[in-house]
Amino acid sequence: xxxPQYALSYNNSKGTANWVSWxxxxxxxxxxxxxxxxxxDPDLPAGFYKANSGSYSGSGFDRGHLCxxxxxxxxxxxxxxxxxxxxxxxQSPNLNRITWLGFExxxxxxxxxxxxxxxxxxGYGQGGEGTSGPAxxxxxxxxxxPSHCWxxxxxxxxxxxxxxxxxxxxxxxxxxxxxxxxxNQTFWGDYRVSVDFLEIVTGFDxxxxxxxxxxxxxxxxxxxGPTQ
Numbered sequence: 001x002x003x004p005q006y007a008l009s010y011n012n013s014k015g016t017a018n019w020v021s022w023x024x025x026x027x028x029x030x031x032x033x034x035x036x037x038x039x040x041d042p043d044l045p046a047g048f049y050k051a052n053s054g055s056y057s058g059s060g061f062d063r064g065h066l067c068x069x070x071x072x073x074x075x076x077x078x079x080x081x082x083x084x085x086x087x088x089x090x091q092s093p094n095l096n097r098i099t100w101l102g103f104e105x106x107x108x109x110x111x112x113x114x115x116x117x118x119x120x121x122x123g124y125g126q127g128g129e130g131t132s133g134p135a136x137x138x139x140x141x142x143x144x145x146p147s148h149c150w151x152x153x154x155x156x157x158x159x160x161x162x163x164x165x166x167x168x169x170x171x172x173x174x175x176x177x178x179x180x181x182x183x184n185q186t187f188w189g190d191y192r193v194s195v196d197f198l199e200i201v202t203g204f205d206x207x208x209x210x211x212x213x214x215x216x217x218x219x220x221x222x223x224x225g226p227t228q
Contacts, residue, residue, distance in 0.1 A: 004078075004081070005072050008066075008086055016086075016089045020067050020122065021121075023116065023117070024118075026111060028073075029073060031073065032075055032076055035076065038063060038083045039085065051139065059130060059132065059138040061138060064100065066089060067119075071107075089123045090130070090145045092180050092183065093130065094184035095180070098183070099177055099187070103175055106228070115158060119154075121149070123148060123179065125148050127145060128178075129181055130145075131181070148179055151174070153172070154166065171225055173192060173225075174222075175188060177191045188227070192223050195219035196219045
């Protein structure tokens with residue numbers, strides 16, 4: 001599903017996106033207030049399960065954004081789009097509000113330092129732990145609770161012709177976090193993995209438009225750069 005603000009792959013059997021992908025730059029930033037208008041996605045095909053604003057209620061899990069609200073505050077329409085439920089996955093509150101949020105903030109800091117980012121995020125596995133304890137599904141079995149939440153960020157200095165500017169020295173950060181309440185004990189930087197690792201556990205082929213030689217070199221690395 002391609003929206004003006006991001007693209008996503010929706011999984012009807014899980015009731016969530018497989019992944020959401022977006023571009024982050026200062027062009028997307030502004031002073032629009034957080035809309036908080038969680039709602040079903042009207043663009044899902046007829047007959048598909050459609051999570052709504054109350055589907056996570058009482059579950060012990062947050063409605064966790066994949067594309068963050070703060071990455072899309074240049075207009076009301078852009079911010080509102082991040083509250084479609086196809087952009088949500090069940091996240092433990094400590095993950096969503098602390099560790100996951102920490103990496104989101106890091107990405108915006110990199111943007112403010114003169115970069116643009118290409119980001120993709122999702123969840124995999126089944127079975128997480130929220131404030132009400134462990135669960136494999138919520139909302140009567142319609143929504144799968146992922147066991148892990150992952151994200152990949154490609155960081156480039158602001159410029160043009162982005163794909164052709166990616167080299168073996170481009171910074172690519174991949175993270176893999178457990179979806180439980182204990183995650184808040186550790187800083188996000190401790191959850192860095194290689195893109196190759198995420199391809200194995202998710203079954204997805206990331207960075208697929210990058211030339212193969214560069215792609216292979218980037219995907220085998222685990223980032224060890226600064227975390228501030």
